[in-house]
Amino acid sequence: MTTTIPDIVVIVIFCAWFILSILGQIRIDQVQKIRKKDLFSIIPQYNFFAPTPGTKDFHVLTRNKFPDGDLTGWKEVMIPKKRSWWNIVWNPYRREKKAIFDLATTLAKELKAYNAESVQISMSYLALLNYASNMKRFPGTTHCQFMIMMTHGFFSGEQPIILFTSNMHRI
């Protein structure tokens, strides 16, 4: 069996993809900038939970404002559920939880890099605001606000930390 040009093309594609995959694991700014252009996530990132794992829980809370200025209490958008034995094969709940975790941690990182006003045009802020403004709310309320709070897991005496409180937005 002879090797044809299409065969060589396919082999070159596999080789190039693997070299890019190796380069994609290097955590330097230049590589990460190129990664942002990979819209389809074809170059994988395999550093699961490393080097710095998430050892905190992030919570998103919302509250609303009435036209007269009165505020409702803060309400968590997703109360953590206890996992069940069947989650070993079927665990759809983790998707929404992961999305909230990803957005909250991204916003927390953006807050370190920019100021609280600038992050209002970030994607994570807009996604969380969209989510918060579509939550069930008290009838008659006209504005909403969200907060990101960090807690320290099952066993910790530390108090929750408020990482960020958004502006009040008209719904």
Add this chain to the structure above:
Amino acid sequence: MIPPLNDPLLIIRLIEILGSVSVIISSLEFIICPKMVNNDSILNWQVFKLRHNLLIHKFWENIFDRLYHPRAYQGLLLARTLAAIMVLMAPLSRMNENIFIHIITITSLLMLLRTTFGMEGSDQFVLVIFISLSIILLDNKILIIKTGILFIAAQLCLAYFTSGYYKIITPDWWNGVSLQGVLNTKNFGNRQLSALLLKNKTLSKLLSRAFILWECTFPLIILLPKELKLIFLVFGVLFHFCIALIMGLNNFFWAFLSAYPAILYFNR
């Protein structure tokens, strides 16, 4: 009778089957959770398209707005599920030379284009697997099939090695603090195990080091004799089972195991 694992067509078929299970689970997880795809959801396309100029270019925006309309997107996920079921139903002995593999590849690409928020490493790994299978099907010769199997095995080795490398260079992973820290979270953790590791720091250190060393040395599996290779892989199965059980990351099990047949092919 167990068929010989030196048949590349059978290896590809096993990869297809295990990968399809992962595809079915991940697709159904989104289908039954419309809160994840509606415009009032946390993953609203109208927000996520703002992340790149190309996605809001008039031509592409028009296409993607239709494609990612909640009902259309549910249809796309349904097509992905059905394609994976069709792949599963094909006879074990035959490689699935049909459109269904390509459907899974394209829909997986579109899922990750929509957003990576709420997605996880298993989705990314499954994408690598199915793009590889699609490429193999384009030029379905034994040389290409063998190259594809080698590529999938290499990606698995890279995945474990990278994960292990970034842990071994981090003192808190090596001394067990990070493992206990992750397991202490309500998101990915487990109350009972966290309590156990908090009391017994030596156990935390030993477990952490065992996983790190297994991940870092995984690429050497290609060189190992058959018996040792099987022990390495059984440890891998247990590792992913524990992750599913303790951390609730159920789909990593199927996604990563789908590449194990590729490792077994080089078992000669």
